[in-house]
Amino acid sequence: MCCGEKTDLCYTHSWIAYRHKHAAMSNLTTLTDPELMSRIVRQEQAALAELYTRFGGPVYSVARHVLQDTGMAEEVTQDIFLKVWQQAITWDEERGKLVSWLLTMTRYTAIDRLRKEQRRPMRASSSIDDLYDLIADSEQTDENLRLEGETLRGLMTQLPQEQTDLIKLAFFGGFSHSEIAERTGIPLGTVKTRLRLGMQKLKHLWLAANDDHR
Amino acid sequence: MSKQNAQQQPNNMNQTLCEEALALLPAYALGATDADETRLVERALQACPEVAAELVEYQALAVALLHSAPPAQPPAALGERILAAAAASAPAAALPKPTVMTAKPAVTVAKPPAAKRRATPWGWLAAAAAAVALLVTNGYWFTQVQELRMQQADLSAQQDQLSQRLTARNSVIERAAEGQLTRIELTSVDSTSDGLPAAIVLVSPDGTVGAVYTRQLPVLPPEQSYQLWFLDGATGTAVSACVFQVRENGNGQSWLIDVAQPLDLSQIGAMGITIEPAGGSPQPTSDPIAAVEV
16 A cells, blocks of 8 residues: 555554554653753654553543544544644743643543534633643653542542533533533522532542552 | 721621632633632632632642542543644644845946045044944943853753743642642731731642641831741751732732751741841741740
8 A cells, every 4th residue: 555664645544553653762752851842843754643642541431432423533642743743832841730731621622522512602712831730730640640530530539420410511512501501400509509519529528549549 | 987897897808808709719720710700709809818719729620630530541532633643733833934135136336436535534534333233232232242152051051940840839738639738827016907818828748748828917118028938846046938028908928948957846836927138037037926836
C-alpha cells in the first residue's frame, strides 16, 4: 500500500509501524511532558503520536462520558489533539499539569458540542488562559491522578443516587442549576440543596480518603 | 441612625454575601451556577477570605472529578486519523512567518546638475549643528536602549516572581486536596472590630506551604507592606512567612513563599501580621494588627 519510508503520507497509513520505529529511534517514551510538548511545537509528528499514546485514552474517556456517543467523542478527541498540534505553544508547564489541561479542554469542548446538539444556548466559554485557574493542580504523577479518579468514582457510590445524578449532570453535562431544574422537573431550590449537600459530602469523603492513604 | 449602626450595616451586608457565596461554592466549582449566581460568588471572592479559602478545596475536588470519568478505549483507527489530519493541516500554523524583505526596483532618476555653491560660514555652522544634533540623538537612543534593558530586567524579575507565586499556589492546592493544611484564624487587635477573623492562614504541618487570606485591612501607602510572622513558641523568635498588600476593598491573599527557616506547626507559638516598610523586614518592627496564639 503505502509509499516510501519517509513521507508523512506513509505515517498516516501505518500508525503502529511508524510509532514503533520512530519512538524507538528517538526514545520519545522517556521524554517528560514538557520535553514532548516542545517537540510538538517543532511540529514533530512522532511526538504527537507519543502524546496520543499517553493521553488518547483519558481524553476519549472524558469526551465519551460527556457526550454518551462514540462518534462525537471521536470527533472531539480529534479536535483536541489537533488543537494541541497547532497551539502547543500555549501550554505553560508552570501553570498546570498537561493531563489536567487536556482533560479540562476536552470537558469544555465536549460540553459545547453537547449544547450545540441539544440546541441549548452556549454559555460563556473559557479561554485557554482562563482554564489555568481551574486546573492548577498538584505535582502528583499521572498514575496517582488516575487512581484518585478511581477512588472518587467509588466514593460517589456512597452518596444518595439523587445527589450523584445532579453532580454528574452539572459537571459532565454542563447544566446550570436552572437548566437542571427545567430538564428534570425538580424544583430549583431542591436542585440547589441536593447539589450543595452532595458536593459537601463528597469533599468530606474525598479528604478523609486522602487522609487514610497518607 | 447611630454611627455604630452605620458601621454595622456594611459588615452585615458583607456577611450575608459571604454566606450566600459559601452555599453556592460547590456548584460554582462544578460550573453549575447561573449567571447571577456566578457574579455573586466572584464578588464574594474579592470580599470574603473564607470563600476564597474554601474554593481552593472545591477546585482540587473538581480536578479529581475530571479524572473520574469511566475509562473507555478509543477505536484503534482514531490515532491514525488524528495523525493524518495533523499531516494535512498547515504546518506550524501557530508560528509567525518570517518577514521577507524584497528589494525595490532600481530606478535611476536623472538629477539636475548641482549648482555650483559658494562655501560660506553658514555651511560650517550647519555642519557643526548637525554634529551636535547627532550627538544629542545618539545620547537619546543610548538612554532609550538603557531604559529598555532596565524594563527587560524588571519584566524578567516580575516573571520570576509570578512563577514563584504560581508554584506556591499549586502547592497549596495540592496540600489542601490531601487535607494537609491546618486553618488558623487571626483576630484583629482593634477592640472595635466586628469580631470576625481579620485573616485566615492555611498552613502545612512543616510550615513551608500555605496561604493567608485577609479582610478589611487598611490599604497601605506604597512605602509600606503587611508581613505575616510565625513566632517560635520556645525561643520567641519571629520567622517571616510572607509579605503582601491588600486590594482597594481591604481584602488580600498571599502565598507562603521562601520561608527562610520554616517552623513546624507544633513549634509555632503564635502568628501575627505587622505593618513593615515595603518589601518586609528581617524582624517585626511594630506591634501586630492581627494575631493569634496557636
